[in-house]
Amino acid sequence: MPKSATGTCNRARVRRAVASSGFTLLEVLVVVAIGAIMVGLVVLRMGDWRSDADPERQLERLAALIEAQCEQAMFQSRPRGIRITEEGYDFWQSASDGWVMLTGDGIDRPRNWQGGVELKLDVSGHRARLSDEPDAPQLWCDPLGELSLFTLTMDVGGLRADLSGSGLGRLEVEQRR
Numbered sequence: 514m515p516k517s518a519t520g521t522c523n524r525a526r527v528r529r530a531v532a533s534s535g536f537t538l539l540e541v542l543v544v545v546a547i548g549a550i551m552v553g554l555v556v557l558r559m560g561d562w563r564s565d566a567d568p569e570r571q572l573e574r575l576a577a578l579i580e581a582q583c584e585q586a587m588f589q590s591r592p593r594g595i596r597i598t599e600e601g602y603d604f605w606q607s608a609s610d611g612w613v614m615l616t617g618d619g620i621d622r623p624r625n626w627q628g629g630v631e632l633k634l635d636v637s638g639h640r641a642r643l644s645d646e647p648d649a650p651q652l653w654c655d656p657l658g659e660l661s662l663f664t665l666t667m668d669v670g671g672l673r674a675d676l677s678g679s680g681l682g683r684l685e686v687e688q689r690r
Contacts, residue, residue, distance in 0.1 A: 567669070567672065568630075568667040568668065568669045568672050568673060568674040568688075569672075569674040569686060569688045571626060571627060571630075571667060571669075571674075572665065572667055572674050572675070572676040572686045573686050575602065575665075575676060576676055576684040576685075576686055578595075578604075578620065578624075579595055579652070579654070579660070579678070579684060580682075580684060581620055582594075582595060582604055582621075582654055583654035583658065583660060583682055586654040586655060586656050587654075587656050587657075587658055589606075589656075590656045591606055591607050591608075591656065592606070592607040592653050592654065592655050592656065593605065593606055593607070593653065593654050594606070594607070594612055594649065594650025594651075594652060594653040594654075595650050595651070595652040595653070596614075596646075596647060596649070596650040596651060596652075597632070597634055597641075597643060597651055597652070597665065598643055598646050598647075599626075599630070599632060599643045599644060600625055600626065601623060601624050601625035601626050602623070602624055603615070603623035603624070604621045604623075604650075605649070605650045607653075611649070612648075612649045612650060626667075627669075628669045628670065629669060629670065630667055630668070630669055631667070631668040631669075632665065632666065632667055632668075633665070633666040634651060634663065634664075634665050634666075635663060635664045635665075636651050636652065636661055636662070636663045637661065637662045637663070638662075651663070652678065654682065658681070658682045659680055659681065659682060660678045660679065660680065660681070660682045660683075660684075661678060661680075662678065662679065662680050663677070663678045664676070664677045664678075665677075672688075673688070673689045674686060674687065674688045674689065675687045675689065
């Protein structure tokens with residue numbers, strides 16, 4: 514047996530100590546998999562990076578709510594309307610004595626715009642005045658699925674987006690720079 518400065522040396526013991534000093538491939542893969550799962554959870558938790566004041570996001574939300582109102586118009590066989598003002602928008606329903614504003618805390622509740630919003634609304638080729646609060650909605654869905662022809666342009670801090678509605682009930686949001 515070889516001798517060292519500190520005493521006798523057992524080569525088998527030295528080989529075992531050197532062989533077990535690193536990580537196995539399986540251990541490395543497990544650590545990488547755990548890391549990937551954690552990164553995935555963080556990315557999912559953070560969600561969309563756009564702010565609530567982003568005009569495209571606000572118009573996408575409005576488009577989804579208009580589609581829901583148009584579906585309700587078909588189910589209830591009564592026209593539904595959307596009134597747009599400089600402060601926000603609300604929903605209306607046709608009744609025997611005219612338009613009635615829908616209230617509540619559900620999907621029909623009034624909503625406000627986020628951020629410093631500048632709006633332009635064109636309905637059937639005519640500019641609608643948003644500074645006056647109209648007594649009735651400017652846009653409406655009838656029970657047959659038809660929707661007012663309109664274009665709503667929103668500008669928030671230099672970011673601009675358009676929401677267009679066709680007579681066949683199709684809505685399209687387009688971001689412009």
